[in-house]
Amino acid sequence: MSDLRCGFVAIVGAPSAGKSTLLNRLLGEKVAIVASKPQTTRHRILGVLTEPQGQLIFWDTPGLHQSERLLNREMLSRAQSALAEGDVILWVVDGLKRGPDHRVAQAMVHQEVQKRKPVIVAINKVDKLTKGGRALLAPLSHELDPGSAGKVIEISAKTGLGIYALKNELYRRLPPQNNLYPPETLTDQPLRTMAAEMIREAVFRLTSQEIPYATAVTVDEFKEPSDHRGYGISATIHVEKTNQKKMVIGQGGQMLKNIGQTARINLEKFLGEKVFLSLFVRVTKDWSKNIREIKEFGYGD
Template identity: 45%
Template sequence: MTEQKAIFRSGYVALVGAPNVGKSTLLNQILQEKISITAPKPQTTRNRILGIMTGPSSQMIFVDTPGIHRARDRFNQILVDTALAALNDVDVICFLIETGRADHPANEAIIEAIQRLNTPVIVAVNKIDTVRNKQELLPVIDRFKGYMKFRAIVPISALLGDGVYALLTEIEQVLPEGPAYYPEDYLTDQPERFLVAELIREKVFHLVHQEIPYAVAVTVEQFSEDQQRHRIHIEAVVHVERDSQKAIIIGKQGQMLKEIGKQARKDIEALLGCRVYLGLFVRVQKNWRKNPRVLAEFGYGLK
């Protein structure tokens, strides 16, 4: 009797969609780990973020991307270019749409971009937990079927995990045969410094309102082991564009910055699995979003 060799599949899967549809939430749900930050505001994700899921029969390398939208300035164009560039080198595209907002104006542009490629596309209709009557999903799915040939259309709730296994099954089937590219315990290729900076930025998105989070970038200036105190010593800078923004980030008697630091430290400790000292500083870097040198320094744009 000949032994049948099991097929192993591997490849890259881009998560694309309009801003705020739940791409990063889906990545975290798949990995059961917070690799990519999320917020109820659009344009949260600014970089291409890799999340690696290794199972018995496949390795799926997910690429989270910034939301695609009509960019009105240079910085947003960088975000959109980052997302579109990620589409070029993947094996499968997972196109997320939001149940209640399937007609998002960005979807047309996304379909146009993916139609030019010869890559299989799977649509995930997200946030189904927000519709009480699941029959309401049918017209959305039907309409989408008319736009182009999709491999599958899968209703999911990235937040609760519903339908995510079905989505992964569909994705796996489309991946080419091949070996694992990364060791099986690898979750991301992002350095810890980047993940730490992102967790701080996420708290700014959650705690500070209006347009201010968009003017914020975070860099980690120091990351070292404090052997005496058995903890990691981290110092990070929250960059803003104007003095008035600095005052808001710091808050009355430093309360806002303290809260950002407290919440971020909790998440960073969970990420690193050890105690952390987090020192936060706020610095004004005038109009950094318009400055190519500073943008590159902060890690934005195509690498």
């Protein structure tokens, strides 16, 4: 039997609970995009952490919520497959506020508890707890207690508080087996996908109303750096309607310029090289209602 512990950890929870922030914190690298608006993550993202005691293989997932929209149903199905396939469920709960989606997540996680799957409940954002909020933590922990196979733990994905303890709880519940991925593996996302995601993150952060939800990003050209000339990346921001295209471009092109600048800075940080970024905006009519386009943009199976 191996001395190592290794297995799959499904990070699930309501939208905006902090799942992607937590994945990035656990890996010490930004592999998943983060925004204050809900439903930022659209697909299942693999993140691998290799340590002397073994390998934690994470899946970051879209937030658990209820929606009739085709794109959202596809997103939910990515999260549900991770729930079903993970060796351990890591349920991230917002310690500051819980909306109606919290109950949706609770019901789905509860089904896994009933199957005796280990569930670790991570109450997140405790860095921002007020005195009143702290007083509510004990009853919340009691309510969410997943039983003997699991545990409730307080964390802050933002500051790193509780992360070491969280990792230990996860390792304890994984099977003794050799590592499944080579130690240098960080994520399954190709660089092109990471680039598209970072552009989408900038759109999510800088635009408002329905725009973030009507946006998809495809990378048309991805040139590796040669002669210290940096990466050359061309990408298209797809929206669903003509008026949305106008909003993404903005007055005198200012919004598109801001999106490009924000995305470029994050891409340069990630790639460690200069990036030359060209962005185009295109109307792909009602793409989020069309399964073929949802799949083509990488948000479906």
